[in-house]
Amino acid sequence: MSAVTKSPWVLHYDASSCNGCDIEVLAALTPLYDLERFGIINTGNPKHAEVFLITGSVNEPQITVLRQLYEQMLEPKVVVACGVCACTGGVFRECYNTLGGADVAIPVDVYAPGCAIRPEAIIDAVVQGLGILEEKRVLLAAGKLEPAEMPPLPSAANKTLQGRSVALSWKDAIAQAQESSKEEPSEKEAPAQEEK
Numbered sequence: 677m678s679a680v681t682k683s684p685w686v687l688h689y690d691a692s693s694c695n696g697c698d699i700e701v702l703a704a705l706t707p708l709y710d711l712e713r714f715g716i717i718n719t720g721n722p723k724h725a726e727v728f729l730i731t732g733s734v735n736e737p738q739i740t741v742l743r744q745l746y747e748q749m750l751e752p753k754v755v756v757a758c759g760v761c762a763c764t765g766g767v768f769r770e771c772y773n774t775l776g777g778a779d780v781a782i783p784v785d786v787y788a789p790g791c792a793i794r795p796e797a798i799i800d801a802v803v804q805g806l807g808i809l810e811e812k813r814v815l816l817a818a819g820k821l822e823p824a825e826m827p828p829l830p831s832a833a834n835k836t837l838q839g840r841s842v843a844l845s846w847k848d849a850i851a852q853a854q855e856s857s858k859e860e861p862s863e864k865e866a867p868a869q870e871e872k
């Protein structure tokens with residue numbers, strides 16, 4: 677095992693979590709669960725991190741943030757989706773502005789479901805990630821590590837919900853609002869009452 681996998685640093689990013697999973701991530705770092713026994717330290721700097729821990733579902737503005745953080749992390753690196761929201765969008769999946777889990781923005785190496793995810797499951801997922809990190813380190817040292825393929829850029833305006841396009845729903849709503857505003861005369865257009 678190399679120094680990278682003996683003492684990996686973690687970058688935690690809350691996409692749009694309800695904070696349930698974030699509390700569990702903090703619990704995993706406390707002395708009770710003691711993630712630090714694996715040499716793991718939570719850092720705020722992507723350039724120092726090897727493990728990218730994501731909680732919560734992803735909406736359109738967060739795609740840019742997630743990609744920027746991911747690209748600032750040096751190789752080898754692994755991405756762990758923590759909680760069902762980060763895996764698939766979870767309970768927020770059907771929201772008009774939710775595009776899905778972390779893998780709509782960046783490549784994910786380990787999926788760790790749960791709502792909220794338990795600290796033991798977070799530790800298990802990070803340790804799984806360390807195995808992948810070691811494989812990537814060996815490939816990098818041999819000059820054979822290919823950069824992971826980025827997913828295509830999704831858009832909330834092109835999202836389809838239950839067979840209906842969200843963009844079409846917006847257009848329908850605007851058309852209906854325009855139609856109803858034509859039917860109801862505004863105050864300016866209302867005929868002035870005759871003075872006695």
Ligand code: SF4
Binds near residue numbers: 697766790
């Ligand atoms: S998986 Fe559950 S606890 Fe975690 S962010 Fe989603 S709703 Fe909250």
